[in-house]
Structure formats: structure tokens, C-alpha cells
Amino acid sequence: MNAGTSEAAAPGSAAGGVRRAGAAPDGVSRTGLPGQADAGSDRVSDGVRRTGAVVAGALGAIGVLHAVWMRTPWPLGSPAEFADTVVGVGVERLPTPAMCAEVAVALGAASYLVGARAGVLPAVGPRLLRTAGAGAVSGVLLARGVGGLLLFGPAGPGRRIARTERFLRLDRRYYSPLCLALGTGAALVAARGA
Template structure:
């Protein structure tokens, strides 16, 4: 259980860190146009704002903490039911993103669509499954 919680929480924290970087930089892409195509699936004029990127980074950090605390890899804070419900919510969001987004994000660029089907959606599904296990069996 602790290994699953640590793996899911660590990955969520790393992805949150990427979103914080993306508030100010298109790294690892060369420019905003390539970043928009590969990461968002739009043109550069439709990129999320820096505030939105930082908001997602904060939510991912919170999700990482909830999973880690529920799984016993970080000290718990607050009532147990809240950590359980929060981790279940993390699982629901990630599973929805992983399973439904490829069907709903049909207006995205071809490069994004290919990456979403091969990487983004399967990663969300795996993380969501791990979070669901932690929510059901955690401390």
C-alpha cells in the first residue's frame, strides 16, 4: 500500500511541478507553439493563463498529499474521512480524465491526440487506479 501511495503521490507532485514551470515557460518544448500543440492540443493563442497553470499545480500538490497521507507515506492531518473522500475524489477525477477525455477531446491537434492516446490518458488511468486502491485500503 505504501509503495502504491508513494508512486502515485510522487508522480502527481512531479506533474504539479511541471504545471508550475509551465506558468512561465514552455519547457521542454522549444517555443509556445510547439508546447500548445503537444501539451494542450491547441494553438498558442488558446493556452491557459499562468494563473490557471499555478492553480492546477496547487490542486495536483493537494492530490499528492491526500494520496500520500491516506497511504501512510506522509503524516496525516485532519479527519480520516476527509483524506479518504479526498483520495477517492482524486481517483474519480483521474479515471474520468483517463477514460473519457480521449472520447471528448476530439477538437485537439493530431500530435496531441496521438500523445493523449499513448501517454496522457493511460497515465491518468493508472494514477486513478492507484489512487482508488489507496482510497479503499489506506490508513
């Protein structure tokens, strides 16, 4: 720039500031697309955030339902109906309130780990813990989904875990597919979250 001229230097130019080699202007990634995060960035895409919000919300809601089940078979009418529909066993084999509490706490923790990794909940602690935690949540949900489809069945040869017909029908139609969907969403968040 000549002395006496009033030209302003462009941001990032040699006169206006230093830009590291290969860096893109503010608001543009190295891919050239505005708003798209670069690899290794802490930014989370909208799709990952939405997926994380849905998975974390569903896990939280299911956790609350397990906490309710410590006291009542709601929304079902009786413990026998609850045992048949939700657990697939006779009423004498229903989980204890303490077991329901343990599952509720685990689902709450799972909800937090996925939500924090997705950037929809405040992140506390090391990133590695959130990443590993969301990955573990994914693994457990995928194992439950596949395991439900392969292992649950009517009493008899070839099935390891006997369940009632009503539970089996609901598990094939709703419970296992829900676990597979939530597990897949948690895997996406674990892989691409912040």
C-alpha cells in the first residue's frame, strides 16, 4: 500500500492479518461450503444435533417410564397385564422396584451422554468419556434390538429366553425395532458428535 492512499487491506491478506496456510475465510470450510464444519471441528451438523435430540429425548422418556414403573404398572391396568405386555413373564417374575430404578438411572445417563455428544445438552467432563459413552449406549441398544429378535421366543427348543406371545408380538413389532433405531442414532452421534 502506498503512503498517502486510503486503501483498506482485505481481511486475511498479508497487510490485513495472517491466515494460516490452507485456511478458509471465516464462515467457510475448506470444502468451500458456507457453514459446513471441517473435519476435526467441534461443530455438530444440524442432522446430528436433531438425531441426538430425538435419541436423548426418547431415552429420557423411557427412563421416566421405568421410574414410574417402580410404583405402578401405568399405563396398563394391572401387574399381570404389565408383566405380559412389557416384560413377557408371569407376574411372579416381575422386576423389583430397585431393578426399575437401576434401569431408569442407566437410561437417564444414556440420555445425557447422547445429548451431550450431540451438542444439545451441556458437555461435562472429557470428550473421550462422552464419545465412549455414546458408543456404549449404541452398542447396548443394538445388542438389545438384535438379541430381542434372535433370542426371545415361545418356550421350546431353539429359543434361549422364553417370553409370552403378547410380548413377542410387541417386541417384534415395536420394542426391538425401536432399540435398533435408537442404537443406530446413538452410533451416528457417537461417530459425528462433538
